[in-house]
Amino acid sequence: MDLTSICLNKNACNKFGNTRQKHFGSILIARESVIPVAEDGTYDYDLAVIGGGSGGLACAKEAVNLGAKVAVLDFVTPSPQGTKWGLGGTCVNVGCIPKKLMHQAAILGESIHEAVSYGWEVPSLDSIKINWAALTESVQNHIKSVNWVTRVDLRDKKIDYINALGAFKDPHTIVGTLKNGSTKELTAKNIVIAVGGRPHYPDIPGAIEYCISSDDIFSLSNPPGKTLVVGAGYIGLECAGFLNSLGYPATVLVRSVPLRGFDQQMARMVTSEMEEKGVKFHHRCVPLSVEKLENGQLKARWTNTETGEQAEDVFDTVLMATGRYALTSALNLGAAGVKTLSESGKIIAETEQTNVPHVYAVGDVLEGRPELTPVAIHAGRLLARRMFANAAQLMDYENVATTVFTPLEYGCVGLSEEVALQRHGADAVEVYHAFYKPTEFFIPQRNIKNCYLKAVALREGPQRVLGLHFVGPVAGEVIQGFAAAVKCGITMEQLMNTVGIHPTVAEEFTRLNITKRSGKDPNPASCCS
Structure with a gap:
């Protein structure tokens, strides 16, 4: 049987009663027409998720799609400066989304000044400045709308949302402490820890x-x-x-x-x-x-x-x-029997399953896993399918693409040059590289000395690509498409035989032909060379 594309067997279907089938990619799973009761009938929920961030919510929603009865506990302890926020976790409230919006605001500010060189008549350039209050209000209004939509989505899916700080009382019991100090207990057959992390403060005065x-x-x-x-x-x-x-x-x-x-x-x-x-x-x-x-x-x-x-x-x-720490200290993990913690307080769980079989963890709370929203979401969905649809597919944490949204963005997927050399040796690795000139940097003449990309590959033919790295405009958009190619095992031969879209910055990957080993000048002769 192909474990990555599995159909529910007869016993699994009987477990959920009357079902209707639904496809998710290559995995055939079953959807419950009536919310099932736990096998022994002793639990309030089939699944309880502690943490209302991206990973926990994705797991909860997928579990409900598969017929499980689910509860989500989420509570935001205010920051030392008193900041708090709504449902949705770090990404939505104080991470990816507001960061990208402020990055976009910064790009727009630069574009206003550059517009003059393109013929736009912009009066009084010296008076152009950001209105911080207006910016933060716009950002926060968007975040609040996402908070609301998330809560409505949970309600529509009949997921019980509990605004409480969850902790273990025993392996199957969670105590939620509400804002007013009162508590609420619930039991669950399966429990997923998805509490994420918070910023670390150095131990210095002030x-x-x-x-x-x-x-x-x-x-x-x-x-x-x-x-x-x-x-x-x-x-x-x-x-x-x-x-x-x-x-x-x-x-x-x-x-x-x-x-x-x-x-x-x-x-x-x-x-x-x-x-x-x-x-x-x-x-x-x-x-x-x-x-x-x-x-x-x-x-x-x-x-x-x-x-x-x-x-x-x-x-x-x-x-x-100065880094982030996992929010595990308040979970009373000892009461659940979870002992696999790293020195930093993160949970060690190779396949998201802790040393307690029915207790799992996803997202930033896991040791040695990329602290990225899409990683948590995909891992959460796959975990739900393994719990409630007899699926077998595990999360693949290799070749995960990411982007750093600095003024000149940096996108990458796969191995860094340092790691590739360490794993395979200098003689086995070939690095193709190039500087390039983005067309949008021609008018006005912008600094291009840091517009650079490289492909790290095995030296032996057909030269499988180990990593792609790109510094330049819209790096996130560029690297996303190539991430799929790297996941599929693209080679340098295939990359070089791909016809690029001109003029784009993404096409520069298809034009790579100079290796570091050759010592040749990686600067282009012209935009079309």
Whole structure:
């Protein structure tokens, strides 16, 4: 039997009573016409999900589609600065969605100035500035609409939504603490932990008291002004990038390397472009303290970990982007018997199943998994199908594409050059690379020195592609299509024989023909060369 494309057997169908079949991709599953009762009749729900983010909601909805009775518990503890939000998790409220909207606002601001070179008559360019209050209001209004639609969707699907902080009482019992302090108990045959994570604050004076995080920046009541961003991961660089482009000077403290875990050559391209646009970087620096001055500004002090030199400056806002921690400490996992936790508090579950067979985890709470919304969604859906449709397909965490929405975006899929060399050896890896000239950068003449891409492949024919990396306009849109090709095992021969769409930046992948090993100049002779 093909385990990746499985049909419910007779016993499985009998378990759910009268069913009607429905296709999901290559998996044939069954939909219950009447909500089933748990086999032993002792549980309130077939599935309880702790956490109302992307992964948990996707799992809950898929489970209901398969006839399960489902409850979702979700509660947002306010940030140290008091910020809270509605149903939908990090992505919708304080992550991907507001980040992309602010990134778009920054791009539009740059476009207004460039429009003059294209013949648009824009009066008084010097007076053009962002209205922070109007921007945040628009962003928050969109988020609230998504919160509402999400709640309505749960109601329509007959998923019980409980606005409570869930924790285990025993392996099958969850206690939900409501906003007013009262509690509600429920039992479930299966339980999925999807609580995600929250920003980490460094243990320094003033961090908790005076600093904000990505939990706060998208609804900040006052313009951020001159901002210090502590941390150079993708959240830190994205925030510094759009703030600077919106007209709020940004400085970044880099503890070790920017975009740790990403291809470091591409990371340097990203930070080089940000520096060209005015973002200041202090490398090998960690914060020492943040002090609030009488005028309300913040004096931050930091030290260089290599030289020992200390420095300080005054800012209007200090944003901490020093990583995230999993929200597992409040779950009382010991009562459920879940013991597979990493040092960081994340759950170790190879196939989303913990050491307790009926307790699962999806999303950012998992150790060693990409902290990306689409990953959580797909894993949640596949998990629901395994629980309630006898499916067997597991989540494939390899070759997951992602994009860093910095001023010049960075999109990638597959292995970085460093990891490829480590796994396969220098003699077995070939790297094709090129600089390119986006047509949209011709008028006006924009900096193109950081527009760069590369393909990391096996050297031996037909040269299977191990990773694709792209720094340039709309990198997310570019890399998404190529991600499917990498997933299907595309080779350099196939890539080179693909006819590109001209003039686009995506076609540059089809024009790659110079290897690093050759030592040839990777700069193009013209836009059509």
